[in-house]
Amino acid sequence: MNLILHPTAGLRGETDVPGDKSITHRALLLGALGDGPSRITGYLDGGDCRATMACLQALGVPIDVTENGRCPQRRDLIAVVQGVGLRGLQEPEEPLNCVRSGTSMRLLAGLLAGQPFYSVLTGEAQLRRRPMDRVVLPLRQMGGAGCARIWGRQDGRLPPLSILGGGLQGCEHILPVASAQVKSCILLAGLYAEGVTRVVEPGPSRDHTERMLRGRGIALTTEGLTHTLSGPADSLAALDTTVPGDFSSAAYLIVAGLLVPDSEICIRNVGINPTRTGLLDVLTQMGGAGCAGIVAENERDEGGEPVADLVVRAGELVATDVGGEVVPRMIDEFPILALAATQAQGTTRVRDAAELRVKESDRITAIVEGLRALGAQIEARPDGFDIHGPTTLQGADAVPHRGDHRLAMTWAVAGLIAHGETIVHDADCIADSFPGFVPRLSALTGASTGSVVVSGTEVAS
Secondary structure, three states, X not given: OEEEEOOOOOOEEEEEOOEOHHHHHHHHHHHHOOOOEEEEEOOOOOHHHHHHHHHHHHOOOOEEEEEOOOOXXXXXXXXXXXXXXXXXXXXXXXXXEOOOOHHHHHHHHHHHHOOOOEEEEEOOHHHHOOXXXXXXXXXXXXXXXXXXXXXXXXXXXXXXXXXXXXXXXXXEEEOOOOOHHXXXXXXXXXXXXXXXXXXXXXXXXXXXXXXXXXXOOOOOEEEOOEEEEEEOXXXXXXOOEEOOXXXXXXXXXXXXXXXXXXXXXXXXXXXXXOXXXXXXXXXXXXXXXXXXXXEEEEEEEEOOEEEEEEEEEOOOEEOOEEOHHHHHHHOOOHHHHHHHHHOEEEEEEEOOOHHHHHOOOOHHHHHHHHHHHOOOEEEEEOOEEEEEEOOOOEOOOOOOOOOOHHHHHHHHHHOOOOEOOEEEOOHHHHHHOOOOHHHHHHHHHOOOOOOEEEEOOXXXX
């Protein structure tokens, strides 16, 4: 699928976004360990979550996906997970393919470390280049002195990962970098470990795992940035989950609404968990004295997660500095923030974001490469970048995204404000996290404008 984009004006209307990817991953994993069936309403049928589902099915967990009524939106799918209990997983006959999903591999590594069998986690080339030592080292520590229960290339730094599970001991882990994936991996292993498992973070990261474990009867305590549970757990209650709209997906429509002139849009049912909404805080700050606006309406709680409708109005932005504790709260949103910064008055400086270099791509290098192709003024830093604005962007052919879904969506939004034609080639990767991105964006531009044209087979709808 190739996307051909032209500048537009006046995004209008209401839309929604698919279910939250992070919550869907965790609902599948914890549903598999539950004592009985659980329903996931709003299941995200994206590539990454399909990878987690397929791995669980290979471990002997029955999962079925059905439509919720007649609504065609993907976020109204229901996944029914027939939980097999904490100790009911079966040894897989073949390596478990996580495809391109780092979340699948890291969370499954923690789960599989507690199982009394052998398993292998692998994936596509993009995933096999991503570092896994940040989960391998804590899991080895939990395996006991001198007992390496998990192996990988370059002494466990790179996948595939081979895991011989069982016999875990609780330990204290002080994370060098705030990471919800690493924290969740260790807590999942802690369900099977003898004694106390404790995770200490240097800063806040998304807390979906903690919320969902407590909701399923696990005595997990959180004091500040320290999370503690005692194992091994006896059982995990089956619990239905309603998945809110993914804020990380909404971010692209939010920034489109801010940047495209004369826009006013409403994005319904978006999760606004404060550990996820760092971008919202930064964009609100960049709006200055009412120049651009994002307003949360109809705030409510659904399934233990805060949810709201977000109303976005276009306007001028001012530059800001981004760093410190806000970074892990918006780690997936830096590509689209960078695009917003190209239209802000002044210099936006991003620091403390070296984690971006080990995502689906080296996102710092890729952001600089892509924005320069569009004519932006940007310089890379070891842990971030500087962007000078506002800059009139120019459309470009083959804006590079390196197979990274978040970059591909960022360049698509850029095409709505850049002069001339912008082409995003091989945009199929968008479906990893945001199936339905193209039709939603097209609907907001107006179906007859021709601002968003699909060339080839649209697998992301």
